[in-house]
Structures are given as C-alpha cells and as structure tokens.
Amino acid sequence: MTTAAPEGMLTPRRVLAARWATAVWTTAYLPMSREEVEAHLVELLDGIVDELAAGDAADGATDGAIEGATDGATSAGAGLIAAHATGQLSLPRTAEVLGAGLPRLPELAGRPGIADAVISALGRLAGGYADALRRRTFEQQEDVKQALERVLRLSEVRFREVFTASAVGIAISDLDGTMVRANRAFAEILGYSEADLVRRDLLALFVRGAGDQLRVAYQDVVNGKIDRFRLQRPMLRKDGDEAWVILAVSALRDEHGAITHQLTMVEDITDLHLLQERLNSQALHDVLTGLPNRQSFALRVESTLGQLDPATVVTLLQLDLDGFSVINDGFGHEVGDRLLQLVAQRLQLVFAEEHALIARIASDEFAVLVENSPATPDVATLAARINQELSEPAYLSPHESAPRFRGDPDDEIGLALTASIGVVQRLAGAIAHTELLRQADATLRRAKSNGHRQWALFDAPQDARDRERYATVAGMPGALENGQFRLEYQPLVRLADRQVVGVEALICWDHPEHGTLGHDQVIDLAGHTGVVLPIGAWLLGTACAEAMRWPAGQAGAPPVLSINLATAQANDPDLIATVNGVLGSVGLPPDRLQLGLPVRALLCEEGDAEDNLQVLADMGVRTSIHGFGGGHGGLVFLEDLPVRGVRIAGWLAQRLAQRPDSVSARALTDLMSLVHTFEVTVTVAGLVSESCADWWHKAGADVACGDWFAPPGPPEAITELLGH
Numbered sequence: 001m002t003t004a005a006p007e008g009m010l011t012p013r014r015v016l017a018a019r020w021a022t023a024v025w026t027t028a029y030l031p032m033s034r035e036e037v038e039a040h041l042v043e044l045l046d047g048i049v050d051e052l053a054a055g056d057a058a059d060g061a062t063d064g065a066i067e068g069a070t071d072g073a074t075s076a077g078a079g080l081i082a083a084h085a086t087g088q089l090s091l092p093r094t095a096e097v098l099g100a101g102l103p104r105l106p107e108l109a110g111r112p113g114i115a116d117a118v119i120s121a122l123g124r125l126a127g128g129y130a131d132a133l134r135r136r137t138f139e140q141q142e143d144v145k146q147a148l149e150r151v152l153r154l155s156e157v158r159f160r161e162v163f164t165a166s167a168v169g170i171a172i173s174d175l176d177g178t179m180v181r182a183n184r185a186f187a188e189i190l191g192y193s194e195a196d197l198v199r200r201d202l203l204a205l206f207v208r209g210a211g212d213q214l215r216v217a218y219q220d221v222v223n224g225k226i227d228r229f230r231l232q233r234p235m236l237r238k239d240g241d242e243a244w245v246i247l248a249v250s251a252l253r254d255e256h257g258a259i260t261h262q263l264t265m266v267e268d269i270t271d272l273h274l275l276q277e278r279l280n281s282q283a284l285h286d287v288l289t290g291l292p293n294r295q296s297f298a299l300r301v302e303s304t305l306g307q308l309d310p311a312t313v314v315t316l317l318q319l320d321l322d323g324f325s326v327i328n329d330g331f332g333h334e335v336g337d338r339l340l341q342l343v344a345q346r347l348q349l350v351f352a353e354e355h356a357l358i359a360r361i362a363s364d365e366f367a368v369l370v371e372n373s374p375a376t377p378d379v380a381t382l383a384a385r386i387n388q389e390l391s392e393p394a395y396l397s398p399h400e401s402a403p404r405f406r407g408d409p410d411d412e413i414g415l416a417l418t419a420s421i422g423v424v425q426r427l428a429g430a431i432a433h434t435e436l437l438r439q440a441d442a443t444l445r446r447a448k449s450n451g452h453r454q455w456a457l458f459d460a461p462q463d464a465r466d467r468e469r470y471a472t473v474a475g476m477p478g479a480l481e482n483g484q485f486r487l488e489y490q491p492l493v494r495l496a497d498r499q500v501v502g503v504e505a506l507i508c509w510d511h512p513e514h515g516t517l518g519h520d521q522v523i524d525l526a527g528h529t530g531v532v533l534p535i536g537a538w539l540l541g542t543a544c545a546e547a548m549r550w551p552a553g554q555a556g557a558p559p560v561l562s563i564n565l566a567t568a569q570a571n572d573p574d575l576i577a578t579v580n581g582v583l584g585s586v587g588l589p590p591d592r593l594q595l596g597l598p599v600r601a602l603l604c605e606e607g608d609a610e611d612n613l614q615v616l617a618d619m620g621v622r623t624s625i626h627g628f629g630g631g632h633g634g635l636v637f638l639e640d641l642p643v644r645g646v647r648i649a650g651w652l653a654q655r656l657a658q659r660p661d662s663v664s665a666r667a668l669t670d671l672m673s674l675v676h677t678f679e680v681t682v683t684v685a686g687l688v689s690e691s692c693a694d695w696w697h698k699a700g701a702d703v704a705c706g707d708w709f710a711p712p713g714p715p716e717a718i719t720e721l722l723g724h
Contacts, residue, residue: 028087047072077128310429672700
C-alpha cells in the first residue's frame, strides 16, 4: 500500500503523477484545476502501482470493467474518462509517461518481468479507457437522439441546427438502409462529402463481413424486435483505410409511433483502437524480437493441442543460449539484443518448412512447437540444425554496434552462439499444455547439466526421479524449521595408535516419506538451493555446542570437531561472521574446530573460498581441503594456503581399496609422501576392515574413519566412547 511521505516531500510516485498530469493537461478540456487533476491521477497511479507491486494483476479482457472493475489499471483507464481526458492524445501520452516511469519506481524497479507486467497493465488501462469511453459515447448518443426527436417534433429548422452542429456522426437512412441524410461529422469520419453519402447503402460502408452481421441487427430494429443496439465496428473510409467507430443504432418514429427511419450515430475511436491493439500485442509479444512471449506461447500451445487431431505428434523444443551473459558483459546489451534478434530470425529459417510456432519465453530462452508431418526431421536432426544455424558467426566491427552475417574488414569480430535444448514429443491428445511445457523445461535443465551445446529427449522415468528429488528439496526449509534434521557423530582415528583425535559431525534428515537421509544425500540436495546456508549454519552451531560437552578422551584433550563445508558455504561471503558468531556464543576455542573446504570451491576463480580459508586460519580455526584427488591445483593450494589437512576424495579411496596393487595405488603412496612434505595430515574415510586400515596406514594416511572403528551415532554415543 501507499506509504505517506513527510509533508512537502515529493515521492517518486508523486513526481510520476505530476508528469502524467502535465502530459494530459493540454490534450482535452478538463473541468478541474491543475492541482485537482494531479490529485486525481495520484489516486489512479496508486491503484496501478499497488497492483503491480502485489504481482496479482488480473489478465485478460476488461469487459464490464468500469462498473465492476477489480484491478487498478482498468479502473485507471475509466478514471481518465471520468476526468474528461478524452482528447486524441490523452491515452497515447498516458501510455508514454507510465510506460517509461512505472518500471523506474523504487517499489517496482528490478522486479523480474516488470517490463512485461507494465505493458500488460497499460493494455488493461487502454481497455478500461475504451470501455468507459464507449459507455460515455452511448450516453452522449442517446442524449443527441432524444434532442433530435424533440426538435423534430417542433420544427425542421431547429432539427437541422442540431443535426448539423452535432460533434457526433449522424446518418438517417430509410427502412431499407439507404441514407437520406448524413451530417458533417459523419462525412468527415469517412472522408466523404455530405452529398456523396446521400442515397448510398449505409451497410456498404462497413468492412466486408461486418456489414452482413449488422444487416440482421438493423432489420430487427426496423421490425420492432429491439429498440436499439450498440456495437464497435470498423467502417471503410473513402481512401480505403479502416475507421473504427462506436456505433449506436435506433429507430425514428412519427407522431403516431410508427417507425419511419433508422438513426445511426458513430464516434471515431480509430486512434484508441490502434493504441489498444498495439498495447495488447505488446502484452503478448516480445518487444525485441516480435515473437510471442511466454504468456502468449502458453495460450497458443493450449489452443493448438485442443484443435489438432489427438493422434497428431507434436514436438516442443526449449532452448537456452549457452553463456549468453558473456556477450552482454563483453560487448554490452545493445549487441546482445541484436544477437537475440538474429537468433529469432535464424530459428525462423530452421523451421521455415515446418508448421511451427516460435517464441521467446525468457531473456535468453526460446521455445518452438512443431506440428509434426511426415517430412518433419527426427529430433536429433532438428537439434543439430538449430546449433548449426546459430553457430554461423555474426560479424561485429569495433566501430559498429550491430553485428552482420558476413564481414570483410580484418578488424571484425565474429560472434557465434550455441544452445542447450530440451525436447519433448507427445501425441496432441495425450497431454495437457501445462504438462508439456513443464516437461520441456525439466528436460532442458537436464540437457544443461551435461554441458554446453547438448540436447536431451524427455525421459519419463528420469523425470519422475527428478520431480521426487525437487519435491524433497522444496521441503527442506520446512524440515529445518520443524526439527526434522539431527546430527550424528563419527570418530576420527589416528591410524598409528588407534586413538580418537577428532569427531566428524554429520547431518541426517528423518524424512516423513523417504525415511532417514544421510549426510552426503542431504548436502547434495541442499546444494540445489540457498537452503544449504541455513542448514550449514544450524549444523555448525549445533555441533559446536555439543562439542563443548565432550570429555578429554584418550588423548588427554577434547577431540577436534571436524565439519566439511559445502561449496556454497565455502564461497559464502558471510562465512567468517557465521563462524565467529557461533564460536563466541558457545565458547568453543577456535583450535578445536576444523573446517574442510572442497577443492572444487577453491578451484573456482569466482567466490570467496580462498579468502575465507585464509581468514579462518588467521582466526586459529584448523583448515583442511576435502575432495582431494592429487591434481596439480590441489598441490598448489597446499603450497600457497595455510592448510593443515587433506581428505582423500571418496571416489578415489573406494577405487584404490578395490585395487590395492594397482599402479594408481603406488602413485597414491608417492602422492602422500609429497603431501607430507607440506606437514599436512592425510585423512581417509570409509574404512570397513582391519586389513583396509593397515593398508592405508602403510600407504601414508594419518587419520581415518569408517564403520570398522565406529559407525556414525548420536551425541551420547560419542560422549560414552570418549569417556572410556
């Protein structure tokens, strides 16, 4: 809702209302002062902005919106008519001012899809304006008709004065539709002289098709079946152009009540109609490419599926341009926009021989619905053609902003694109449009997970697994709030003497449907959303508080608490503040906490993982690297960063345990010797036997954990273990 500003302060919304008032003030006679107009527009603007901010603006038609309007934009259109802003430029200037100003308001700026939402709102505003204008016109036309009938009964002279001076177009025709009189306003609307219209068939002046429909309605008036009718229809001007009019038709009667003529009154709304059509088109089309947008595409997919033979095969392809942000960041959005236009053109070339609907459904996403024919290629061929066409370079000169298909100068840069593509093929009668769109989106995500320029065909079993997984992920925030997560602890044992030197904290989820989900599964699921950060913070705080209760144990000092961070946690710019807050609140000494950062996070050039590791070490927290596979990047980190331990990657540990005499195993022994030169502790997990523990100890591992020593258990199990 609107928030009042301090007296004398102009809010951005009030400034926009003032601009709106200035824009419409001179377009028509407004029977209000300038201040009253602005105050009126402030109220209308509040309704539009509050609606957009809430994000629940109603879409669709605005029939009956004036008397029962429920959305702010439609009501604003009616409000303009109520203020008598009915000039030829009143609505165009309104659209211009609000179209530019609304997306910049603080409460709307930066919202996803705000540009499309504003266009849609302006379309509804135009609809409300048109509906209110139509009602106002009908009222004026009725007033004119009554005046004509009154003066007609008094004198021909007075009738002629009203007829001629009226600003409403008026035509009087015989019962067969032949015009006997037309006033100047009527003639000017159609570009004729008054004399040209006499003895012409009135219905012949309407666009073909509309006249045939009107003939029945006119005849019903002549026959007395109806008193009058009101419509909005196109008429033909003398120059061949269309003039859209609001049409009111009724009968003229003599003093005995007999119908003698037909009275037709029209008001020209061509400019309003064109503007409304343009706004409605923009609400359903992407302004940049001219293609249907997501909303329009969904509607047309639904319509297409409903009209096709149920046995017709349809193919839906959803494309995401690979690394498109590189173009925008490197060359600017102007070049990026031009390339998007080229993508639209090239997709139209690819599907020129197909009955296909192409749309731009997001910033760098497109979709194509193909009604398959016997000549339609298989999906692999379609995907290959798309990428072949997109990968044709568009050439850009450093001195130009618009890329071209070909270039001659040596200094031109060739820009090319590729796309990841999700493909779904279904029978038109076997699937709802919403499900078809969902399947295409899910398949595209799966294709993107395999890298760039990949395509994937919808896989029903995989989709079922993915949906179950996504549903599980979506329930994580609620599970955290409802206490469904708990911690288990597993001892870290020094292989040389089997002494417990640390305890690893592991998270479990007691899921109401899937049972208990282990640590690796929970962290993997949480990594798909931002919930991994609050879950990680809860794990850290809970484990540190529990560690304060641990006894000294066999080593004579309480064990170190070990927690391996997820990639998102390692890169979290608030990680240091979180760790500081937890240690301060529970009183755990920093050197009793060991945080492991994944190699993957440290290898990423973006993010704060490396800086976080350095600061943690400066704080006194023990730092380690997990997921270590012996690559050169990992060795560089051991040399450059204050790392006190490494944890062998699980996949490597399992593979070597299965082949202890392999070349890889011997290479690992050499690797551990190299790692030890950095005075770093090597940890390995998952040991299941005494022989396995002995092998790893000989290979050079220092610390291990696994069910052979002790499985993960509740906090009291660790307390009991350390007490012996």
